Amino acid sequence: MPDNPYLEALIQNNSKVIRGIYDGNYYKVLGFITKNKGQRHDADDIFQKALLQLAVRYKKEPFEIKTSFEAYLFTVCKNLWRRELNKRKKRVTSSEIVELVDDDTDIAMATLEQQRWELLNIYFEKLSENCKEVLKMFFEKVSYADMVKRLNYNSETVARQRVFKCKNKLKQMVTGDKKFKSLINL
Amino acid sequence: MEEDIKIIEDFLRGDLSSQDKQNVFRRLEKDKAFRAKYELEKQLFDAFNEDHWSQAKPNTPQVDTYREILQDKDIQDLKKTLHQFQQSEQPKPKKDFKLNKTILYVAASVILLLVLFQVFLNQSPSNSELYYQHANLDDLPSFVTRSDNNEDKLIRAEQLFEEKEYKQSISLLEEALVDNKNDSRIYLYLGAALLEMNEFEKAEEVYDQLINSNLLDAQKGYWYKALVYLKMDDLTRANEQLKDIVKNDYYNKIKAEELIEQLDRIL
Numbered sequence: 001m002p003d004n005p006y007l008e009a010l011i012q013n014n015s016k017v018i019r020g021i022y023d024g025n026y027y028k029v030l031g032f033i034t035k036n037k038g039q040r041h042d043a044d045d046i047f048q049k050a051l052l053q054l055a056v057r058y059k060k061e062p063f064e065i066k067t068s069f070e071a072y073l074f075t076v077c078k079n080l081w082r083r084e085l086n087k088r089k090k091r092v093t094s095s096e097i098v099e100l101v102d103d104d105t106d107i108a109m110a111t112l113e114q115q116r117w118e119l120l121n122i123y124f125e126k127l128s129e130n131c132k133e134v135l136k137m138f139f140e141k142v143s144y145a146d147m148v149k150r151l152n153y154n155s156e157t158v159a160r161q162r163v164f165k166c167k168n169k170l171k172q173m174v175t176g177d178k179k180f181k182s183l184i185n186l
Numbered sequence: 187m188e189e190d191i192k193i194i195e196d197f198l199r200g201d202l203s204s205q206d207k208q209n210v211f212r213r214l215e216k217d218k219a220f221r222a223k224y225e226l227e228k229q230l231f232d233a234f235n236e237d238h239w240s241q242a243k244p245n246t247p248q249v250d251t252y253r254e255i256l257q258d259k260d261i262q263d264l265k266k267t268l269h270q271f272q273q274s275e276q277p278k279p280k281k282d283f284k285l286n287k288t289i290l291y292v293a294a295s296v297i298l299l300l301v302l303f304q305v306f307l308n309q310s311p312s313n314s315e316l317y318y319q320h321a322n323l324d325d326l327p328s329f330v331t332r333s334d335n336n337e338d339k340l341i342r343a344e345q346l347f348e349e350k351e352y353k354q355s356i357s358l359l360e361e362a363l364v365d366n367k368n369d370s371r372i373y374l375y376l377g378a379a380l381l382e383m384n385e386f387e388k389a390e391e392v393y394d395q396l397i398n399s400n401l402l403d404a405q406k407g408y409w410y411k412a413l414v415y416l417k418m419d420d421l422t423r424a425n426e427q428l429k430d431i432v433k434n435d436y437y438n439k440i441k442a443e444e445l446i447e448q449l450d451r452i453l
Contacts, residue, residue, distance in 0.1 A: 013263045015271070020440045022271060048268045048391070055264055056255045079239075086239040108252035109242040116240075120233040138439045139234040141199045171226060184229055186242035 003062070006069045009093055010055040021051070025070055029077045048082065050076045051145060053111045063130040109186075123173040131166035138163045190220055196229045343375065352379045370396060370403035377410050386418045405436040412442065425449050 009017035029050075030043040038046075050073060059064065065072045101109070124132065137147050144156040153159045174180055196202045197210045213220045232240035242249060255261060339358050346355035359376040366372065373396040380389035390411060397407035408431050415424035428449070431442040 010264055011260055013189070013260060013267050015267055015437065016439070018271065023438060023440060030333060042274050046274060051268060052256070052261070052265065055261055056252050059255050059258070059261065060251065082236065083239045083241070086237075104253050104256040105244050106247060107256060108249045109244060111252050112242045112248055113240065116229070116242075117233050120230065124234065135234065138195075138199075140237070159295070160192075163195075164188070168228070174268055175226075182248070185225060186239075186246065186248065 004058070004065055004069065005066075007054060007058040007062070010051060018051075021069075021073070022047075025073055028074060032074075032078065033081055036081065038081065042081070042084070043097055046077050046080045049110065050080055050105055052107050053080075053114065056107070057111050057115070076114060079117060081112060083110060083113065112183070112186050115179075116186060119177060119179055119183055120170075120174060123170055123177070126173060127166060129169060131162075131169065134159070134162050135166050135170070138167070190223055191227065194224050197224075198227060199229045338374070346380055347375060350382070352382045355379045356383070367395075367399065368401065370399070370401045370406070373399075374403070374406065374410070377414075381410075381414060381417060384417070386414055389414050403437075405440075408434075408436045409438045409442065412445075421449055 026047055029047050033043040144159045147159040148156055214224060229240055232238040339362050342384045343355045343358040356379045359372055363372050373392055377389045377392040393407040397404055412424050412427040415427055428442040428446045432439055
């Protein structure tokens with residue numbers, strides 16, 4: 001596996017390359033966050049945590065980024081922000097107890113969560129287009145009646161069966177991965 | 187088995203009656219096999235529903251492993267760099283004064299692109315795509331956190347800048363600069379506003395003042411001066427300025443290198 005120059009630069013604390021990473025990516029992340037209920041200081045925090053996450057992960061075990069570094073970093077930031085919004089929501093609704101943890105623990109947790117998300121996502125992307133479409137609707141809680149209309153199925157039973165089959169296929173692939181056990185119950 | 191999955195699905199999608207929900211809770215407590223099925227279904231839900239996210243438990247050996255790495259010296263050093271970097275890169279607003287630097291980047295990008303449009307003989311479709319990508323940035327930063335009844339000169343100046351009332355914005359910023367020479371954002375806004383008015387010499391002067399200041403952002407002045415020359419169509423000077431940035435490793439070195447390459451093609 002070739003060394004990733006950006007990830008190497010983080011470990012080596014190469015400020016020139018890090019500046020380049022900021023110049024090339026920060027404003028996109030800021031744009032995303034400020035359009036999604038966040039503010040500038042949130043973007044600062046998320047961007048910093050994303051880079052730390054990548055650094056510790058790479059230090060523990062070098063990994064390959066299959067897309068561009070920019071696209072990958074953006075995905076990590078998006079997930080971190082989604083995670084943060086979720087935490088805030090839980091705090092407000094008190095639907096679950098949110099444990100207060102220190103920053104390092106939080107980054108460590110998020111690092112593992114990102115890896116779990118990637119594992120599930122890799123296999124989701126391997127599904128047929130139709131399966132992806134059906135499952136997206138299912139997970140977004142679209143009613144079966146709507147699924148029938150939007151996908152031209154004959155009945156809700158057909159829609160349910162299709163969801164079941166596609167989800168099984170996904171579960172089969174995910175559970176067959178050697179990382180599954182260590183990541184599913186974090 | 188299929189029945190269990192159906193119940194779990196309905197539970198996660200919120201389609202169960204409260205009685206059925208209670209049954210699910212009871213089974214989750216007692217039935218290990220049912221819980222294992224539930225865990226996997228829930229993980230899928232949390233991964234693929236944008237409103238969800240599943241958090242790891244804080245006190246596990248796996249978390250500890252990463253926490254320990256976060257304590258390593260190189261990562262601690264990186265933390266410091268990121269922290270310093272962020273402080274110089276994204277100045278936190280002081281009290282009510284929230285001049286937002288992003289708009290300068292937008293202004294700079296737009297100026298830069300417009301100038302490139304003028305000077306490039308071939309306007310390829312990709313240039314136009316690039317333009318729209320950047321132009322989209324216009325609505326990126328959220329300025330809504332600003333308080334409306336604030337009388338602060340600088341806030342007003344920013345508002346005027348956003349409203350493209352550059353003349354009025356300039357006069358407020360010039361006054362502000364007399365009182366406070368230690369806030370780089372005033373220089374950056376003033377320079378950008380002057381540039382919008384095609385007051386090239388004055389803009390250059392402002393950036394020179396910034397360069398000669400002791401501020402953390404002082405070296406940004408070189409980059410903005412390069413933009414001044416570009417907008418003036420003085421491509422030779424722009425080129426020299428950009429080369430200077432690259433040579434001395436000033437702010438926006440990478441962008442400067444890219445720009446030099448583009449200019450080389452037309453010079």
